[in-house]
Amino acid sequence: MNTEKIITLENVVKRFKVGDGEFTALKDINLNFDKGEFAGLVGPSGSGKTTLLNIIGSLDSPTEGTATVMGKSISELSHKESALLRNHHIGFIFQVYNLLPVYTVYENVEFALLLQNHSAEERKKAVMDALDWVGIADMANKKPAKLSGGEGQRVAIARAMVKKPQILLADEPTANLDAENAHAILQTMKSLNKELDTTFLFSTHDEKVMKYMDRIIHLRDGSVEKDEIINSKSSSK
Amino acid sequence: MNQALRLAYRNLVGAGLRTWLNVGVLSFTFVLILFYNGLIDGWNKQAKRDSIAWEIGQGQIIHKDYDPLDPFTILDGHGNINTIKGNVSPVLVQQSTIYPEGRSISTLLKGVSTNQSITQLPTGLLLNTDANIPALIGKNMSNKSGLKEGDEVLIRWRDSEGTFDATNITIVGIFESTVPTIDAGQIYIPIEKLWELTGLENHASYFIVGEGYEHKEIQDWEFNSQSSLLETLDAMIETKKASGTIMYLLLMAIALLAIFDTQVLSIFRRQKEIGTYIALGMTRGEVIRLFTVEGFMYSVLAVILGSIYGIPLLWFLAKNGIPYPVEQVQDFGVPISDTMYPVFSLGLIAGTLLLVVVSATIVSYLPARKISKMNPVDAIKGKLQ
Incomplete structure (x- = not known):
């Protein structure tokens, strides 16, 4: 079992300005995630799930405390270093897929590799492999507007996975999917987690999703309410 | 840059009609x-x-007392022509008045050499005629005075002593020239006849210089090179060009505003896209570069499209010319032909190309700078800022 700490959150606090006052989205969060975990952040809207994912994804930084991802303190990273971290080590899957509308499925998936300056040959192989993983290789030339919700989310997974990141952050990935598609997507993620040993971190409040998790962290009002280990592969804080 | 070009191209092609508009x-x-x-x-x-x-x-060799732009210098602005040798043609200028059909018209009476070939003025028409004083006028002068070939008209002038005298001249030819300054209000007669009429034997106000003439300092005469004589014309055309610039700057502003507007709207409408770029690992600088390159590519595509229909169109116009209503613009005082032939030099094409490309790139860069202030988290959510 691999116990390499890939994400460490120590006393993380996040406050946002709201009008003249402040809103505390995260309160003193202490969590560790090991490589290869399949974990979910669970809680109602406003519990701080997305904020936590954004900090781990270096899209945002904590107001207090330390968030260390891949050995790098998020607060200390410059814009360029954050971009580099995301580019090479972090994949994102969004609730509404956020596919680039003017690109084809192939180009959407290829995008991440373009940023890494891979050769055309390498890109083609990696993109087709990624599309194969998620079972939509035959849709490579379609535009996102022609895809169903399930297909769109598969493209988003392929785009996130094509660069084989160490961490994959998924913000409510099944929120816009029916039960059948949600199941298929989660099965795909689960198999990728096993195959590539990628750390998956979900935010969700979907009960159906939780049964796939090896670890469930319950958040409420910005604090960790409960950290449940379902499968022994995951470690607790 | 290669990456930005590739992505910008995809974005523009993907945007379809908006791009092509x-x-x-x-x-x-x-x-x-x-x-x-x-x-x-x-x-x-x-x-x-x-x-x-x-x-x-x-070029022209002008007597020191004669100023072509000052009519008060005409009376005394002349000198003996024997001091000047070479391929030159003398012109003596005097003031006169003609009386066609009872009207009086002030004119410049110019004595010219009948065998000159330096200018295209058809002075040969002044030879081989039975007329006592043969005269040439331009088409414009003919229209204004009503004089036609073969007409006789009374002319009055002052001789070297200042005494008024008058006689009839015969119009033996009407020339057509695009140069209004040799036509309007001017009458050409053989210089020898003008010497007789005025008593200014062997005098000229200026000389027109032909090929091969080498000027040496001559007392009382000043040499004006061709380029210095064209300066006024240059200045006049530059003024016309400047006033026309306003028109195309307005057009340019409309086109650039369209791009600016598209790019500003893009920043807001494509917020999610920008957030996604950043989430996928693009730096803010790379996103700004992408939007700026998109603007640059608008101009490149515009140049390509413009070349497709512009090259044949402009080539056709340059070859066949554009008819121009000369009568309506005679008052410009600039030589205008009834058919204008545009000239498209390499410098003009390169300069215009550069202007379009640089302007489009700048107006794209300005809104793109806004991206650097955008919070990626809000951008992903598509929250307006």
């Missing part, structure tokens, strides 16, 4: 600027060519 407007502006400047340059060249052929020659 902007590109269409910008390409139209590009072609119009080229056309307008080409027309002015063509006019400039034709005006200079005709001025040289009809009036200036290779």
